[in-house]
Amino acid sequence: xxxxxxxAVTSSDxxxxxxxxxxxxxxxxxxxxxxxxxxxxxYQVSRAVVREAINRLEACNIVERKANIGARVxxxxxxxxxxxxxxxxxxxxxxxxxxxxxxxxxxxxxxNALLNSQSDEVKNAExxxxxxxxxxxxxRIILGSKNSHLISMLVNGxxxxxxxxxxxxGMAGPRVTSAFDEHRHIVQAISNRDPELAEMLMRRHxxxxxxxxxxxxxxxx
Numbered sequence: 001x002x003x004x005x006x007x008a009v010t011s012s013d014x015x016x017x018x019x020x021x022x023x024x025x026x027x028x029x030x031x032x033x034x035x036x037x038x039x040x041x042x043y044q045v046s047r048a049v050v051r052e053a054i055n056r057l058e059a060c061n062i063v064e065r066k067a068n069i070g071a072r073v074x075x076x077x078x079x080x081x082x083x084x085x086x087x088x089x090x091x092x093x094x095x096x097x098x099x100x101x102x103x104x105x106x107x108x109x110x111x112n113a114l115l116n117s118q119s120d121e122v123k124n125a126e127x128x129x130x131x132x133x134x135x136x137x138x139x140r141i142i143l144g145s146k147n148s149h150l151i152s153m154l155v156n157g158x159x160x161x162x163x164x165x166x167x168x169x170g171m172a173g174p175r176v177t178s179a180f181d182e183h184r185h186i187v188q189a190i191s192n193r194d195p196e197l198a199e200m201l202m203r204r205h206x207x208x209x210x211x212x213x214x215x216x217x218x219x220x221x
Contacts, residue, residue, distance in 0.1 A: 011045050016053040018043065023062050023073050024160055026168045031075040034063065061161045074161065078217050081165060085210035088162060089203045091154055092138065096186060096202035099144035100195040108191050111140055115183060122180045137183050138162075141190070141202075170213040179209065 019039070022028045034054055036047045043050065054071050057063040065071050074080070103111075114137065142154050182205040189198035 012049045012052045015039075015043050015045050015049050016056050019050075019053050020057060020060065020062070020160060023057065024163045024167055026164075028073055030073050030164070030168075032073045033069065034071045034073065059156070060159075061157060062164060074164075076165060076168065076217065078214055081210060081214055081217060084158065084161060084165070085206060088154075088158060089206040089210075091150060091158075092142065092206060093199040093203040095142045095145040095147075095150055095154065096190065097195040097199035098147055098150070099141045100190045100193055100198040102146040103141075103144035103190060107140070107144055108187070111137070111144075111187050112191070114140070115180070115187060118180070122176055141186070144190075165213050166209075169216045170209055175209075175212045179205070182208070 019028070028034075036050045036054070039050045040047045054063055058065060058071070062074055063071055064074050139155070139159070142151055142159075145151065182201065186198060186201045186205060189201055
């Protein structure tokens with residue numbers, strides 16, 4: 001399953017990818033009402049194409065429909081963060097456990113190479129922005145679990161909502177170097193084929209990230 005190598009075959013795909021990117025990165029702020037008319041003008045596509053893109057984003061949990069309001073971007077809130085990260089901690093902990101059992105030696109080598117390539121960037125700049133897909137540490141471990149149900153739940157169901165919190169609130173400042181070190185330790189546990197340690201370290205890592213984002217959210221209220 002190579003989720004992020006999807007090709008934008010149709011105009012609907014293009015609108016979906018563009019709208020998803022703008023929402024995740026905060027170009028379209030959380031809580032924003034989505035107007036089919038405005039978006040169809042902006043993207044130069046029909047309202048039907050925009051409607052289909054919005055429906056797909058609703059399935060990704062980054063757009064919601066409210067009675068008498070219509071479709072809008074989900075709001076980032078402390079309560080939503082806690083609920084999301086409780087699920088994420090459990091599922092990604094399981095993914096790390098399974099990855100320690102099922103990732104191939106080549107995949108582990110590539111994961112180490114990814115971290116090595118990011119090392120200088122993390123040291124020199126207090127920013128740890130990870131591109132989607134193969135360049136994303138968490139995404140690789142999710143795929144490394146080799147469990148199709150788990151991959152679907154995380155990638156299709158939660159991944160982009162998690163990215164909204166991470167990209168907009170969680171990957172800058174002093175948390176950067178500690179998060180990177182935690183990634184190193186998780187990969188070491190996977191390399192050592194230690195499922196219990198890999199799961200424990202991943203769950204702890206996600207809890208620390210949640211605490212960091214929660215503090216930023218509270219300060220912004």
